[in-house]
Amino acid sequence: MNSVWTLPYWETAFRLFMAAVLGGLIGWERERDAHPAGFRTHILVCLGSALIMLISIYGFSDFIKEENVRADPARLAAQVVSGIGFLGAGTILRHGLTVSGLTTAASLWVVAGIGLAVGAGYMFGAVLTTILALVSLELLNRMERLVVGRRRLAKIVVTVKDEPGKLGELASVLREIGAGIRKVTIDEEDPGDGRIKISFTIRLSEEISTTRIVEEVRRVKGVKGVRTG
Structure with missing residues (x-):
C-alpha cells in the first residue's frame, strides 16, 4: 500500500x-x-x-x-x-x-x-x-x-398590541385571504407602549389586491396600524 x-x-x-x-x-x-x-x-x-x-x-x-x-x-x-x-x-x-x-x-x-x-x-x-x-x-x-415571478410580492407592516398569539392570528388572516407568507420579521417599537411592528413579505396572485389585504388586517383586534412597505 x-x-x-x-x-x-x-x-x-x-x-x-x-x-x-x-x-x-x-x-x-x-x-x-x-x-x-x-x-x-x-x-x-x-x-x-x-x-x-x-x-x-x-x-x-x-x-x-x-x-x-x-x-x-x-x-x-x-x-x-x-x-x-x-x-x-x-x-x-x-x-x-x-x-x-x-x-x-x-x-x-x-x-x-x-x-x-x-x-x-x-x-x-x-x-x-x-x-x-x-x-x-x-x-x-x-x-x-x-x-414566484408570476406572482406579486408585497410587504405589509402591521403595528399591533403585543399579546400572545397575535402573530399566529395575523398569519391565519393572510392565509385565509390567499396570501402566501414568504418572510416575517418582528421589531419592538417602544418597550414602554406594549406595541410591536410585524413585517410580512407576502406573495399575491393577480386576483388579490393589497388594498383588500390592508382592510382585512385592520379588522384584527389589537391592530393599531397597517401600511404597505
Missing part, C-alpha cells in the same frame, strides 16, 4: 487541484449572490477535506505493519463530517423570526463531502455531486424565481 512518501506527487497534486476546482465552482455560485460563505471559503473547505482524506488513507500506512495496530481510514473523515457543522452554523443568521444561510451551510457540508471523495480518489462521485449541487443551487433557483 502506498504511503504519503511513496504516493506520486502528480497524483497528490491532481487530487488537491480537483478539490480546489470543484469546491470553487460551488463557492462561485454562493459568492455571486453575496452569501455568507463564498468562493474562498468553499475552496478551503474542499481542499482541507481532500488533504485530510489523503492523510487518513496514506499517512499512517507505515504503522499498519506494526503488530497489534488497526487502521481505520474513515476515522479522520468522520471528524470532518461532524466538524463542518461548526463552520456551517456560523453562516446561519437569525433576525427575529427570519433565518437565512441554511442553503450556504448545506453547500459547505456538501463541499466537505466532495473534498473527501476527491481525496479518496473517487473522482466520478465528486464530479457528479458537484454537477448536481450546481444544478440544485443555480437551475432550481432560477425556476423558483420564474414561478
Whole structure:
C-alpha cells in the first residue's frame, strides 16, 4: 500500500487541484449572490477535506505493519463530517423570526463531502455531486424565481398590541385571504407602549389586491396600524 512518501506527487497534486476546482465552482455560485460563505471559503473547505482524506488513507500506512495496530481510514473523515457543522452554523443568521444561510451551510457540508471523495480518489462521485449541487443551487433557483415571478410580492407592516398569539392570528388572516407568507420579521417599537411592528413579505396572485389585504388586517383586534412597505 502506498504511503504519503511513496504516493506520486502528480497524483497528490491532481487530487488537491480537483478539490480546489470543484469546491470553487460551488463557492462561485454562493459568492455571486453575496452569501455568507463564498468562493474562498468553499475552496478551503474542499481542499482541507481532500488533504485530510489523503492523510487518513496514506499517512499512517507505515504503522499498519506494526503488530497489534488497526487502521481505520474513515476515522479522520468522520471528524470532518461532524466538524463542518461548526463552520456551517456560523453562516446561519437569525433576525427575529427570519433565518437565512441554511442553503450556504448545506453547500459547505456538501463541499466537505466532495473534498473527501476527491481525496479518496473517487473522482466520478465528486464530479457528479458537484454537477448536481450546481444544478440544485443555480437551475432550481432560477425556476423558483420564474414561478414566484408570476406572482406579486408585497410587504405589509402591521403595528399591533403585543399579546400572545397575535402573530399566529395575523398569519391565519393572510392565509385565509390567499396570501402566501414568504418572510416575517418582528421589531419592538417602544418597550414602554406594549406595541410591536410585524413585517410580512407576502406573495399575491393577480386576483388579490393589497388594498383588500390592508382592510382585512385592520379588522384584527389589537391592530393599531397597517401600511404597505
